[in-house]
Amino acid sequence: MNRPVFRLGAVAVAVIAAGALGFAAGAQGVDGKPPVRTLKVNEVARVGERVISAEEFIERLIEREKIYTDADLRNASSALDSLLIEEMLSLEAERLEAVPKIREINEEHGKLKEAWELQFKEINNAIVAEQRKRGLEEKPYSREEFLKLKYDMTPLEFDKHLEAVARQNLMRRLVVNYWRLSTDSAVAEGIYMRNLADIEKVRARLLKGEKLSVLARQYSEDMHTRQNGGLLGTAYRKDGTFNRDGTLDTTLEDAFWALEEGEYSKPTAAQDGFWVLRKGQFFPGNKAEFYQLRESCLNEPNPTDILLTKWRHATAAGGLYAYERRMPGWDCKAGEK
Secondary structure, eight states, X not given: XXXXXXXXXXXXXXXXXXXXXXXXXXXOOSTTOOOOOOOOTTEEEEXXXXXXXXXXXXXXXXXXXXXXXXXXXXXXXHHHHHHHHHHHHHHHHHHHTOOOOHHHHHHHHHHHXXXXXXXXXXXXXXXXXXXXXXXXXXXXXXHHHHHHHHHSOOXXXXXXXXXXXXXXXXXXXXXXXXXXXXXXXXXXXXXXXXXXXXXXXXXXXXXXXXXXXXXXXXXXXXXXXXXXXXXXXXXXXXXXXXXXXXSOOOHHHHHHHTSOTTOBOOOEEETXXXXXXXXXXXXXXXXXXXXXXHHHHHHSOXXXXXXXXXXXXXXXXXTSSOEEEXXXXXXXXXXXX
16 A cells, blocks of 8 residues: 555654754753753653643554554654654744645645545455455455554544645645745765775865765765765755764754865764765755745645655754653653653
8 A cells, every 4th residue: 555645744764763863852952051941741842832742642653553554653753753843844834824725735635535545446456356366255345444454443533634644745845845945955975984094085086086976985984975976965054964973063064065066075073083075066045935935835746754854954953943852761761850
């Protein structure tokens, strides 16, 4: 079955793996002062003024266990992340006046229902074909039967779920696509090595005209860039692209954005090693207001999980919304004040 149809606040492996980068444990401090802790027992997180309770978290975790088969989307980390992302999307939509219209939600809802009905028909066709092949009585699933067995939902519950997915799809297209269109971006490439003398030799070869893609595959000690010929992907300011060692250190980001298009950085220190970065093609952000780009945002595809992760990093780094997390087992002990 095509799982993306049923995704709610889509949060994939890339989001989970990078969770600590965008939503670091604890609260944000201001002007270097220690953060103020406000969450109480049975409150697991806060974005702005919105507090997420333990009951909401458990409900979301169970919901995801019903919908997803991928273990990476059924765990506690992905469940909490999905709640936090939804809240941040809602706050940004309100700030931008980017709330989906009823007509748009209904239209998106209809598309999801149509796609699901097609998939359900294909499943039943395959079941009946197998029954015929084996000489068995033809017994296709009813909708009620299938939804109960597959998702432990009634048709009404599943329809409400699809409506929530429709709303989230639209919210993501409006908010995240606007951020993508309005934010400066550039192709990011790099080579990582643990030894300074070694990477200086590689940089000298780059400056003489040797191809970064070839040298990255030969010498980069970062698995991602070694496999992808030095490509780090499209970088947006403060989007977490350069948090390669799992920290929020901005040294690499500052070095990258200080470059001219096509320029190589000097060896830049990171945890346990050094990077030489290259700034590829630069794309200036569209400075139009949201209302001027609204239709363009809606007509764009649903943002990928990777783009959603980048948006989340950049929004959190921008400090628009205070953030605090209090998850027992991660940030504190159960019952700890």
